[in-house]
Amino acid sequence: MSAEQGLAQARPASTLRRRTLWSVLVLLVVAMLAMLVWLAGKYETAQVQGRLERDAAEAVSDVRAAFMRNVQSLQALQYGDPTPNSWAIDAAVFLHAHRELVRVEWRDSAMHVRSHVDTPFRTPVFDRVGRGNSQSEVVLACANARRFSGPAYAGSYFVPLTDGLGVEVLELCLPLERAGKLEGYLVATYSLQEVLEGLLARQVTRNYEISFTEGDGTRLALRGAARRGSRVFTAQQLMDLAGTTLVLRLDSWRGAPDLFPNVLTALVTAMSIALVSVMALLGKDTRRRHKAEHDLADALAFRKAMEDSLVTGLRARDLQGHITYVNPAFCQMVGFTDVELLGHSMPAPYWPPEFIDEYQQRQSIRLAGNLPPRAGFESTFMRKDGSRFPVLIIEAPLINAQGVQTGWMSAFLDISEQRRVEELSRTSQERLQATARLATVGEMASLLSHELNQPLAAISGYAAGSINLLQDGPQALVEFGPDLTLAMRRIAEQAERAGKVIKSVHDFVRRRDQVREAVAPQLLLEAILPLVNLQARKLRVRVQIEVGPDVPSVLCDRTMVEQVLLNLARNAMQAMDQPDIVERVLLMRVRRVRVGGSTKWLEFSVADIGVGIAPDVQQQLFNPFFTTRAEGMGLGLSLCRTVVEQHGGALVFEPHVPQGTVFIFTLPTGAVA
CATH class of the missing domain: 3.30.450.20 (PAS domain)
Structure with missing residues (x-):
């Protein structure tokens, strides 16, 4: 199995494992957050309930303490053996200071009322139903008081009023004894509503709904804020009095919200939401990272495939x-x-x-x-x-x-193959150059024969004349000695001339290794001049050579540069082989030029006054095997450019004024002339 196939099979399993882990993590975090919110809510509920229970206990304690103070104040009414009238005055003052009491009675031991005082803050409670209807509760309270030898209470009861309403009251009986002998009773009637309003702290009545209830939950008196919300915190405390028991109930006016019980739960919930948000962002970042990793893996695989290819x-x-x-x-x-x-x-x-x-x-x-x-x-x-x-x-x-x-x-x-191809190309070029030289010599064979006929005919004539002079014997040597000497000199000159022509052709055709040397430009022109003159005489072309002053030697392969000059000269003379061109001039010029900021360059130019080069021919002029002559091979200008570029120069052409074309190439200089 390949690595790519193994990776492809491993990806689904890795993806499933990653999704499973993320699902488990999300479930655990959600469960933890839900548990935190629930526990925070429960904690806050317990806090509210506990505070409510404490407030209820404090309220019961406050009511019981107030009842004890009232007992002491009632006992003080009997101080000094008062008369019914003086007692009534003191009792009125007492009731004015304690609104929770609606009636105070002084009774004798037979339960007959000696004096009584009603609260000045409301209509007398017993005006409508009479005091006799509540006699049983008073008797019960006093019986408990005799049994306890102290204050005792009877169960609460409802007293209707003249205005159609009513009030829930509680009877307190305080036995009056002197020297161990019962002399009477003090009976005080409490209004449970006024007890709630007067004996409890205002903070309690403002924050809670407070009430006295019976054991079965029946409300006897109610005070405080009305209910708010669908759920109310409730606390109940038993107020155990001598002879009876009351239930004090506190209901919190603040309901328990389902989501945010208070700041702590809100904070926990906010942190939970923040944690969930961070997890969502982390999941998004993980998905992006997973996508980036997937893209990176694809990019790495793509890059590796490219690198391997x-x-x-x-x-x-x-x-x-x-x-x-x-x-x-x-x-x-x-x-x-x-x-x-x-x-x-x-x-x-x-x-x-x-x-x-x-x-x-x-x-x-x-x-x-x-x-x-x-x-x-x-x-x-x-x-x-x-x-x-x-x-x-x-x-x-x-x-x-x-x-x-x-x-x-x-x-x-x-680059081993490149070097081999370059070597093959170089060898092929040398062979092509040699072939081109041989073809050039073949084309010039007839011209060479014509050129050689002249020195050979002159040699033959001078030799025949000398033989004729020598036939007269020794006398001819004395008479024609100077003429014979001149004839021998002419024969030598013509033979040397023929040898130079043959040697120049031999040097041109001979194939040899490229050896660059410093050569004077004048010598390059003189080397090809005999061959150029041969074709120039045939085509009636006047050859003109101009070499600038103080031109230095040129560093080149002499034979190859001579071939370039010869090919350009032959092409120029053939361009002027037109019947309508009478004055035919071939101009070959050498001068020093500046190339790329350097003056170590020589410029060779070959100009003619022919018809010029057509625009469609200019684009293909240097292409191999392209020629406009039927007998041409199309390799001359291509080889010329190759030779010049191998020397580091460039071969170009441009129009010649007033007519014709001029070919220009540059070569680096050698030793300074």
Whole structure:
């Protein structure tokens, strides 16, 4: 199974596991948050209920303490053996200070009323029903008082009033004894409503709904804020009095909200919402990161596929020179595996031993931060089997996402095949050049025969005349000696002339290795001049040569440059081979020029006064095998441009004023003339 297939099968399982973990995490967090909110609500409910219970207990304590103070005040009414009238006055003052009491009675031991006083704050309670209807409760309270030998209470009862309403009252009986003998009773009637309004703190009545209730929940008296909300906190406290028991009930006017009981629960809920929001953002970020990881994995797979398909070797190194990455093309190039190369430092195993010092020095310069040339540089590597091969290295800094250089990235091209092709191309060009020279000699064979006939005919004539003079014997030597000497000199001159023509053709045709040397431009022109003059005489062309003053020597392969000059001259003379051109002039000029800011260049120009070059021909003029002549091969100008460019120059053409075309090429100078 391939790595890609294994990765494809592992992705669904990893995705399912990740989703399961996230689901469990979300459920746990939601459960925890719900539990926190519920516990916070319960805690706050318990706090409210506990505070309500404490307030109810304090309210009962306040009522009981007030009842005890009232008992003491009632006992004080009997101080000094008062008369009914004086007692009534003191009782009125007492009732004016205690609104919770609606009636105070002084009774004798037979339960007959000696004196009584009603509260000044309301209509007498017993005016409508009479005091006799409540006699049983008073008797019960006093019976309890005799039994307890102290204050006692009877159960509460309802007394209707004249206004159609009523009041719930509570009877207190206080026995009056002197020297252990019962002398009577003090009976005080409490209004439970006024007890709630007068004896409890205003804070309690303002914040709670407070009431006295019976054991079954029946309300006897009610005071405080009305109910609010659907649910009310309730606290009940028993107020155990001598002879009876009352239930004090407090209802909180503040209902318990379902969501936010108070600030703590709200805070917990807000934090829970924030946590859920953070989880949602985290989930969103995780999804984005998962997508980014998925895209990155696809990008890495795409990049690896591209790197594996490259024929260019790639190698990455850190700033210490250790190899951190190689692609398959590089491993195939050097014959080592990536395991053998990764982590390797200098010297690299693919460095030839004879170049280790040179390469280490070059790498030290590179690791110091010096940028390599953008076009790259050539080097020689060694395969694992020991064979050498040339490579072109292109290096660039390796920059991370933070913009910091972490090493160097290098690209390698095996240029062995390129060098082989270049060598084949060079050999082919030399063969083509030799073939072109031979073709040129073949075309000029007839001209050479005509040119050689002249010196040979002259030699033949001078030789025949000399033989005729010598036939007269020794006398002829004395008589015609000067003429014979002149004839021999002419024969030698004509023979030398014929030899130069033949030698120039031989040097032109002979194939040899390219050897560049410093040659004077005048010598180049003189070397081709005999061959140029041959064709010039045939086509009636006047050859004109101009060499600038103090021109230096030119550094070139003499034979190849002579061929360029000869080809351009022949093309120029053939361009003027038209019937309507009477004055035919071939101008060959040499001068010094400036190229790229440097004056170490010479310009050669060959100009004619022909019909010029048509625009459609100009685009293809230097293409191989393109020619406008039926007998031409189309290689002359192409070879000329190749030769000039191999010397570092350039070959161009432009119109010649007033008519014709001028071909111009440049060559570097050699030694200064």
